[in-house]
Amino acid sequence: xxxxxxxxxxxxxxxxxxxxxxxxxxxxxxxxxxxxxxxxxxxxxxxxxxxxxxxxxxxxxxxxxxxxxxxxxxxxxxxxxxxxxxxxxxxxxxxxxxxxxxxxxxxxxxxxxxxxxxxxxxxxxxxxxxxxxxxxxxxxxxxxxxxxxxxxxxxxxxxxxxxxxxxxxxxxxxxxxxxxxxxxxxxxxxxxxxxxxxxxxxxxxxxxxxxxxxxxxxxxxxxxxxxxxxxxxxxxxxxxxxxxxxxxxxxxxxxxxxxxxxxxxxxxxxxxxxxxxxxxxxxxxxxxxxxxxxxxxx
Numbered sequence: 001x002x003x004x005x006x007x008x009x010x011x012x013x014x015x016x017x018x019x020x021x022x023x024x025x026x027x028x029x030x031x032x033x034x035x036x037x038x039x040x041x042x043x044x045x046x047x048x049x050x051x052x053x054x055x056x057x058x059x060x061x062x063x064x065x066x067x068x069x070x071x072x073x074x075x076x077x078x079x080x081x082x083x084x085x086x087x088x089x090x091x092x093x094x095x096x097x098x099x100x101x102x103x104x105x106x107x108x109x110x111x112x113x114x115x116x117x118x119x120x121x122x123x124x125x126x127x128x129x130x131x132x133x134x135x136x137x138x139x140x141x142x143x144x145x146x147x148x149x150x151x152x153x154x155x156x157x158x159x160x161x162x163x164x165x166x167x168x169x170x171x172x173x174x175x176x177x178x179x180x181x182x183x184x185x186x187x188x189x190x191x192x193x194x195x196x197x198x199x200x201x202x203x204x205x206x207x208x209x210x211x212x213x214x215x216x217x218x219x220x221x222x223x224x225x226x227x228x229x230x231x232x233x234x235x236x237x238x239x240x241x242x243x244x245x246x247x248x249x250x251x252x253x254x255x256x257x258x259x260x261x262x263x264x265x266x267x268x269x270x271x272x273x274x275x276x277x278x279x280x281x282x283x284x285x286x287x288x289x290x291x292x293x294x295x296x297x298x
Contacts, residue, residue, distance in 0.1 A: 010079050017075045021066045029062045030082045031073035037261055038069035039233075045083060049203065050234050053262035068232075068261070105158055120146045204235055206242035210291060218249060226251040227267030227274055231259060236276075 005020060010028050013019070018034065021027055027040070039051035042064045051067045054060055060073055063084035079085065123142040127133040133141070162179030169176055176182045211217050225243035228236035229251055243249050255268040264277015279287035279295070287295060 013075055013079065015075055015078060019073050019075060020070065021060075021073060022070050023066055023068055025066050027060050027062055027064050027066065027073065029073075029075050029079055030077040031060055031075045033058045033060060034072050034074045036069055036071035038071050039067045039261065041065040041067050045087070055262070116146070116149045119149075204238045206238055206246075210294060212291075218247070221247060222249050222251060223269050223272075223274060224276060225249070226269060227254050227257060227265060227276060230254065230257045230267070231265050236265070 013029060019028060019031065023038070033054050033056055035056070037053070037055040040054050040060055041051045042048050042061065044063050044065075045061045054071065059076075060071075061084060062079070062082040120142050123145055124138060127141070128135055128138045159179070162182055165182055166176045166179065169182075209217060209221065211220050221243045225240045228239045231237075240251075244251065252269070255270075257268075258266040260266065260277065260281065263281040264275065267274050267276070275282045
């Protein structure tokens with residue numbers, strides 16, 4: 001309200017309310033940025049491993065984490081209709097889905113139970129009078145029939161097996177949304193993995209270094225990593241890790257550093273000014289022409 005801040009429950013929020021989200025806090029509801037800029041970790045929603053820059057009029061989602069700056073957002077959806085809440089509802093629906101085998105059993109389980117119990121009831125008396133069995137023999141053979149044709153074992157054969165497989169998978173870090181998805185594994189012929197770190201660590205790494213012929217690669221890496229060491233951006237940290245741990249080079253302290261959110265950094269080192277970041281930031285045409293346009297082939 002004006003310049004005043006008030007902490008309220010999410011359930012009390014209404015569409016149009018202005019929400020202040022400080023660094024390190026989670027976005028409480030879907031909304032639009034009305035002031036400030038920051039980077040948002042949206043991995044929980046979109047699977048994007050690198051935080052995304054959010055500026056004026058950009059959309060933010062409930063459940064994501066504000067990494068850097070303070071922003072003010074305007075709430076656009078009630079808490080029950082946020083994207084995060086819809087994901088929860090979809091997961092709950094998926095968990096309640098029954099597998100094809102369970103649906104098949106349920107089609108005739110009622111009739112099967114009635115038939116088995118009726119036959120067992122007849123076997124408790126008929127063999128004694130027709131076949132001349134003793135009451136003891138008749139009773140025990142009827143019980144054997146009930147155990148062998150047990151309707152409980154048939155009806156419960158699918159669900160406990162699915163639950164056991166799901167829980168065993170969870171212990172090993174494999175999560176299934178329900179028995180229906182577990183059973184579908186037997187029909188798979190190919191699996192496609194996304195970029196959320198399913199097969200990898202979900203963190204960027206340096207794979208190749210290409211420098212101009214008139215530059216020394218080690219000197220270049222030391223200067224770049226020394227400047228990037230002052231930034232907390234995932235790409236900057238991957239460069240620093242590559243130079244320090246894999247190249248085993250010693251870094252130096254830069255003279256100054258300016259962070260340009262969403263674009264890169266400007267640093268001063270040994271009297272030289274370095275710009276590190278996107279092609280639009282360092283020079284789009286120069287980046288496109290570098291080494292005969294090698295950037296377009298990577």
